Amino acid sequence: MNVGDWLLWGFGATVVLTTIMAASHALGLTRMSIPYMLGTMLTPDRDRAQPLGIAFHMANGWLFSLVYVAAFHSFTGPSWWPQWGTGAAVGLAHAAFVLLVAMPMLPGMHPRMASTTAGPRGGRRLEPPGFLALNYGMRTPVAIVLAHLAFGVILGACYRV
């Protein structure tokens, strides 16, 4: 394993992924803000949640990039198959996991997120993302898939096996 490349490009790809999601949020394509969602796991203070969430998300990105690196080492494919193609494929699978498994599971793990079966007790809680995170806007799955594709392609193109 090329530790230097993993550290560098795992970080770089996470920065790009975070930027794409932040841009999608700022442009009104989605109401999803991953740093905010992660940060509010730790604090209800919106202003503090954002930087905490970004740090949390960067650490996650680094960690997840290990799965990509493992894929690059275990699957080289035919000579014409570029490594960024493997990265893109893992990125797609990653996005599918996020949309289909992680997001619907989040209300059960997040201390400040309501579930779709929440009782009417009131109080400030985050909305649940729902199936494909569609509760955060109809274009949310598109933004997530694009961000994870970019993550995988960057890692695949830059990481040297």
Added chain:
Amino acid sequence: MHGRTDIGAHALIGDGRSAALVAADGSIDWLCWPRFDSPALFARLLDAERGGRWTIAPTEPAVVRRHYLESSNVLVTSFRTATGRVSLTDLMAVVDDRERPQPMLPEHLLVRRLRGEVGEVEVEVVFEPRPEFGRAAFRMRDAGVLGVRIELGAQLATLRSHVPVQIRDDGSATAVVRVRAGEVVDFCLSWDGSAPGVLVEPGAAIDAIVERTNAFWRGWARGVTYEGPWRSAVLRSALTVKLLEYAPSGAVIAAPTTSLPERIGGDLNWDYRYCWLRDAAFTTCALFGLGQADDAAAFCGWLLHATRETLPRVRVLYDVFGRAPVDERELPELAGHLGSRPVRIGNAAADQVQLDVYGETIDAIAQLAIHDGAIDRATRKLLRELGDFVCGNWRRPDQGIWEDRGPARHYTHSRVLCWAALDRLLDLHTRGLLDGIPVDRFAAHRACIRTEVETRAFDRRLGSYVDALDGHGVDASLLLMPWYRFHPWSHPRMRGTFELMRRRLEVAPGLWYRDERAARVREGAFGICSFWAAEFLAAGGGTLDEARAQFEATLRHGNDLGLFGEETDPVTGAALGNFPQAYTHVGLVNAALAIAERTRLESTRSREVPRAPTPAPVLAAEGR
């Protein structure tokens, strides 16, 4: 035969995510699962034959009385026949998700508990589900001890009872049961869409569910701080608004129904199962005023979240998750309530331009900010963007607060709300809560709007403000000008406006049309406008006695349970429009709070000028 029961003959039950309407004859005539805006499982209100219902009622003629259990949304209907008396308790199970351990329940559970009180009564049960407004093909299957099952794709509805039911070929299930004094018979209808169904055993398990649900509502109602002479009416309104709050997001929908007509036999039939930003400021004010700060904060949280996707523009209405409602379309297969067609789902008003929503949204957020004493960075940015948008767009014509589908006009109310938007932002700045706004620019636009309203929206000949710039009509929304602090309540121009409105819009004691057009097209009197009049009088536009008289006159138009629709037929007194209506109940609460505040002020012989019951008054610096 079309929809049969009066709109106002219904009671509301719900679980914070969905709601059902129960008629006085024991029939559930409306239920949408799993969400308020989902397709209906029972829609008898819109079509007596195809809509579907679930009736539990004596086979003999009965005298019916009903009430909610004290401070609760648990409904009890009592049927007295020649042979005895039975009571029917209807509720949708709710759980406080802070409770540990959490009980295992289906996603939705509707409980109907029949109890013999006196003698013996024969009761018939008719269960006629018609999923997706009757359009979905389905099969009803008797699964023995597992109950009667209806599977719709991955979704499962299950009816369980110890009473044997007979399934008919027409997709209904029936039973006849004789209930003696002291006997209890339970019927449970559950719904699961995302996991294996949870089966609830009728009997002892239902005892706990009834008790837990009742305790939840009573606990919530204890937080309602209003203690005036109309506590029961205010409490019922508060509990109704709470039932219309979508718990997972904090959104408050306008009403749980679609296409209940504003004019019987007419086509003014709209889908109200969405959230209107127009209602934001009043709803927030009412929730804070009731002492339910958590609900006010949750609602504002939804508001901030919903508007983020389309900033700096905001839509007129959103669904419970802040998305655009589905496109408006008609359901031609449904006959409509008393032949009032078409039945519509979705709402095309979502795409209208209504400039007043900026004022209402900013006012609601300002109320929260003042309550919290702080505004986070993202919200400050949002407020600045909204202010910039108002500066660049307030001169445009729009569709106005009543969503007129005709040509856009320069409505006075919209102008005043643009003024209010900038006024609130400047006030937040003065309070040190909002930095980075172009103060001079906002103040200059605010002054321009005031000048235009004072010169072009006030008719000196009539001595009144008018509905639109250079217009001649009046509109009840003008009563809100002091609410948004454009003028003090007792301002001579407001008194003149009120008097003209009373002459032109008051159709009967306690009943006001929203505008003169409504009278021409035979719409009903608008519930919230009548409460606005009471609030206007109480807050300083009249005397306390006038306010009380106006309030009590309007209060008489609620149904036997204290529920109000959107409108009231001034001739028959029947409720019209979607039912029950959060906006009307919010108006009731705000009027009652204003009267309570005025009473308090007068009783302490204060010399202060009474003001609106907003949680933290935001006084404009100009024009006072």
